[in-house]
Amino acid sequence: MxxxxxxxxxxxxxxxxxxxxxxxxxxxxxxxxxxxxxxxFCRQAAGLFQEKIRSAAITGKRVVVYNQSSQGKLEVIQDGQHECLKIPDGVSVYTSFSDKTGFNITGDGTTSQPFTLKIVKNDQGKEEYVKKYTFLLSWGKINEK
Incomplete structure (x- = not known):
């Protein structure tokens, strides 16, 4: 065979x-x-904001959030302690507050107005991925768009 x-x-x-x-x-x-x-990264950034709003409400300590996109980071200051979240390469973060004054969260966890966090992944000049979050006045309620 x-x-x-x-x-x-x-x-x-x-x-x-x-x-x-x-x-x-x-x-x-x-x-x-x-x-x-x-x-x-989007979940980390949104979680950071949400956590700090709730932390301010629980501890009664004011929180200030800065968008340091030019330095590649989001920075949070609470009770003299700095916490940073590194922004990955190719990702841009846009906020509805001034980068110089930051965003203030009062000691009771409320904010003066709702704010928007827009995160964009750019690829060769075009927006590849976009996530937009709106934070409401208290307790870090977040809506994703």
Missing amino acids: RQRAFSLLETVITLAIAGMLLGIGEMSFQGFEDKINFDC
């Missing part, structure tokens, strides 16, 4: 098809990884 094996041409074609499928999968995975990293 004679056994038949794949010819060299069949093997090369099969390997080429498998290589193309793996290459396509790798390219789509890189885009997926960028989206995951962007979403992770």
